[in-house]
Amino acid sequence: MTPPLLELADLVRHFPLRNAFGHRVGWLRAVDGVSLAVHPGETLGLVGESGCGKSTLGKTVMGIYTPTAGDIRFAGREIGRLAKRERRAVAKDLQYVYQDPGASLDPRWKVGPLLHEPLRIHTRLSRAEREREVRAILAAVGLPDAHLDLYPHELSGGQQRRVGLARILTLRPRLVILDEPTSGLDVSVQASVLKLFRSLQETFALTYVFISHDLSVVRAMCARIAVMYLGKIVELGDTAAVFEKPRHPYTQSLLAAVPLIGARRISQDFRLEGEPPNPRDVPSGCRFRTRCPLAQARCAEEEPALRPLDGRTVACHFA
Amino acid sequence: MAELLAVRGLRVEFATDRGPAQVLDAINLDVGPGEVVGLVGESGCGKTTLARAILGVLPEGPARIRGGEVRFKGTDLLREDPATVNDRVRGRAITFIPQDPFTSFSPVFSVETQIMDLMKWKSPRATNGGPSPLLGRYPAARYRADREAVLATLRDVQIPEPARALRRLPHEFSGGQRQRLMIAMALLPRPDLIIADEPTTALDVTIQAQILKLLRALVKERGVSVLFTTHDLGTAHEICDRVVVMYAGQEMEAAPTEAFFGRPAHPYTRSLLASVPSAGGEIRDIPGEVPSLVAPPSGCRFHPRCEYATAECREVRPAPSMLAGGHGVRCHHPIVGADA
Numbered sequence A: 001m002t003p004p005l006l007e008l009a010d011l012v013r014h015f016p017l018r019n020a021f022g023h024r025v026g027w028l029r030a031v032d033g034v035s036l037a038v039h040p041g042e043t044l045g046l047v048g049e050s051g052c053g054k055s056t057l058g059k060t061v062m063g064i065y066t067p068t069a070g071d072i073r074f075a076g077r078e079i080g081r082l083a084k085r086e087r088r089a090v091a092k093d094l095q096y097v098y099q100d101p102g103a104s105l106d107p108r109w110k111v112g113p114l115l116h117e118p119l120r121i122h123t124r125l126s127r128a129e130r131e132r133e134v135r136a137i138l139a140a141v142g143l144p145d146a147h148l149d150l151y152p153h154e155l156s157g158g159q160q161r162r163v164g165l166a167r168i169l170t171l172r173p174r175l176v177i178l179d180e181p182t183s184g185l186d187v188s189v190q191a192s193v194l195k196l197f198r199s200l201q202e203t204f205a206l207t208y209v210f211i212s213h214d215l216s217v218v219r220a221m222c223a224r225i226a227v228m229y230l231g232k233i234v235e236l237g238d239t240a241a242v243f244e245k246p247r248h249p250y251t252q253s254l255l256a257a258v259p260l261i262g263a264r265r266i267s268q269d270f271r272l273e274g275e276p277p278n279p280r281d282v283p284s285g286c287r288f289r290t291r292c293p294l295a296q297a298r299c300a301e302e303e304p305a306l307r308p309l310d311g312r313t314v315a316c317h318f319a
Numbered sequence B: 001m002a003e004l005l006a007v008r009g010l011r012v013e014f015a016t017d018r019g020p021a022q023v024l025d026a027i028n029l030d031v032g033p034g035e036v037v038g039l040v041g042e043s044g045c046g047k048t049t050l051a052r053a054i055l056g057v058l059p060e061g062p063a064r065i066r067g068g069e070v071r072f073k074g075t076d077l078l079r080e081d082p083a084t085v086n087d088r089v090r091g092r093a094i095t096f097i098p099q100d101p102f103t104s105f106s107p108v109f110s111v112e113t114q115i116m117d118l119m120k121w122k123s124p125r126a127t128n129g130g131p132s133p134l135l136g137r138y139p140a141a142r143y144r145a146d147r148e149a150v151l152a153t154l155r156d157v158q159i160p161e162p163a164r165a166l167r168r169l170p171h172e173f174s175g176g177q178r179q180r181l182m183i184a185m186a187l188l189p190r191p192d193l194i195i196a197d198e199p200t201t202a203l204d205v206t207i208q209a210q211i212l213k214l215l216r217a218l219v220k221e222r223g224v225s226v227l228f229t230t231h232d233l234g235t236a237h238e239i240c241d242r243v244v245v246m247y248a249g250q251e252m253e254a255a256p257t258e259a260f261f262g263r264p265a266h267p268y269t270r271s272l273l274a275s276v277p278s279a280g281g282e283i284r285d286i287p288g289e290v291p292s293l294v295a296p297p298s299g300c301r302f303h304p305r306c307e308y309a310t311a312e313c314r315e316v317r318p319a320p321s322m323l324a325g326g327h328g329v330r331c332h333h334p335i336v337g338a339d340a
Helices: A054-062 A084-091 A111-122 A127-140 A145-149 A157-169 A187-204 A215-221 A239-244 A249-256 A297-301 B047-055 B082-089 B111-122 B140-156 B162-166 B175-187 B205-222 B233-239 B257-262 B267-274 B311-315
Strands: A006-018 A024-038 A043-047 A069-074 A094-097 A175-179 A207-212 A224-229 A232-238 A307-309 A312-314 B005-016 B019-031 B036-040 B063-072 B094-097 B193-197 B225-230 B242-247 B250-256 B321-323 B327-329
Touching (some): A024 A054, A024 A232, A054 A094, A094 A157, A111 A127, A111 A145, A127 A157, A127 A187, A157 A187, A187 A215, A187 B267, A207 A215, A215 A239, A232 A249, A249 B205, B005 B047, B019 B036, B019 B047, B019 B063, B019 B250, B047 B063, B047 B193, B047 B225, B094 B175, B111 B140, B111 B175, B140 B175, B175 B193, B205 B225, B205 B233, B225 B233, B233 B257, B242 B257, B242 B267, B250 B267
Parallel strands (some): A043 A207, A094 A175, A175 A207, B036 B225, B036 B242, B193 B225
Antiparallel strands (some): A006 A024, A224 A232, A307 A312, B005 B019, B005 B063, B242 B250
């Protein structure tokens, strides 16, 4: 088996909580000991509800946040604690796609210069070489050359999104973190965007980390899936197996909550009560125990470790 | 079927810089008593405009109603005296659940103040529209009865410790709790119809499931009708008895939930359902883009993207036709007899 492209070992990112006088009064444990591996060419889905730490995890890997503890190994090299200059050399291999990549285009720049800029900063290509590269990328995202002379506002929303993606791809990254790339889109537009992601993955041999709260999208796009709850991974395994037979009680409730066309109505048998606790004040032991139907005394005392079960890993005493 | 709400041939235009946008093009819509009707469609198809036109709260400047009627219990709300509509219908017989529970409360007043303000004017016990706006007195006996009703309704929407909850400020509630409060406020005037505009879009999926379950149970128990707009087809399947699909300001198909998802007859409904991601399957999109409403396509507005389109579709908008089992479709070439 090929070595993983990205490997996280006990990655921790805490944010200090301060009172009105600037004194630290506690920690917000956004990411609290996450270990996982992403293999070259795969799409790993990262799912969970708002506030579970999935975006913090993505941004910590990207270097937008520095890790509080733990290792980030990218292509065999520790990148979490590199000096600024060395970290910058890694930056072009790792790219982050925000919810709407089109919104990050400078309205006063034409598409051509926008696409040239990353190459000017990160490579030593000549102007002609850059132009060739830019045209190739633009074709790959399905836009005509004529668009190089347009301003972002002259494009439709979908075309802006494509330019935003082209801008990320000009550097030929190896790992792309997609943070909620389809939330807020209509299903038919979402389908076009997902198709584009798939074809780009083939063309450029990309590895994706796909952060989403939409389980049906993750199911369609990802071979493996990691489920997060309050800063920890509770279940990680092949998407098909996890969807077929979820083992962690949280994964079970999460899957049961997704409205499916043609299936039973969840409003008849959905059982999960309550809301996720505040991440400032994480329950002792297993974090899910306050809402878990299986919870017992042991869950409050002992935090379950991820253990192999049924061809995947699950963090639960009773799964 | 007895009718509660019947929208007929409603046309609404919005003035824009590039000319009038024809946002609703002769829309028909029916909601029966006790029925949960889903209004689905992509952003910009006019769902929210239709919901607001029924409530009579279209933005006054740009919006123009160009024709049609909104019949509610036999009276046309568009031609009725506005003061009467305000008094008897809006906020009483027809109430509203907004999309965003985060911005729908005022942050500076307690929940109690805000709910009791609603009850002062819209309580079912208030006769002829509550106290006069100038004197503004709230009779003490009615206040007590209303407050009891508020506490009982908060218990129904499963707000823990309702009496204490009332004293809190909106920011002390989570998004799911605030949406529960909104549902309580929509139920309190004992309406005949609730218009819910994407009420679960802003919520996480487990909270959404709780809210949908609660909403369906409460309205079925009280026999209240709901017009539920959403762009999420799964949610529509979850909660609705009947589904209406809109595209670019025209209604395309209206059918009981099972027939809508199982035997869609309109090509647009079929493409829309096919673009829902399925397990490991192929992803299918709808070629082309949603048309501009300033210069919309003639005839059936879906024809530029429709594989069945003929010359007829470009010229004439199809009239509503009825298939078996209350399944209505507006298409010259409906797909009948085959399963999806």
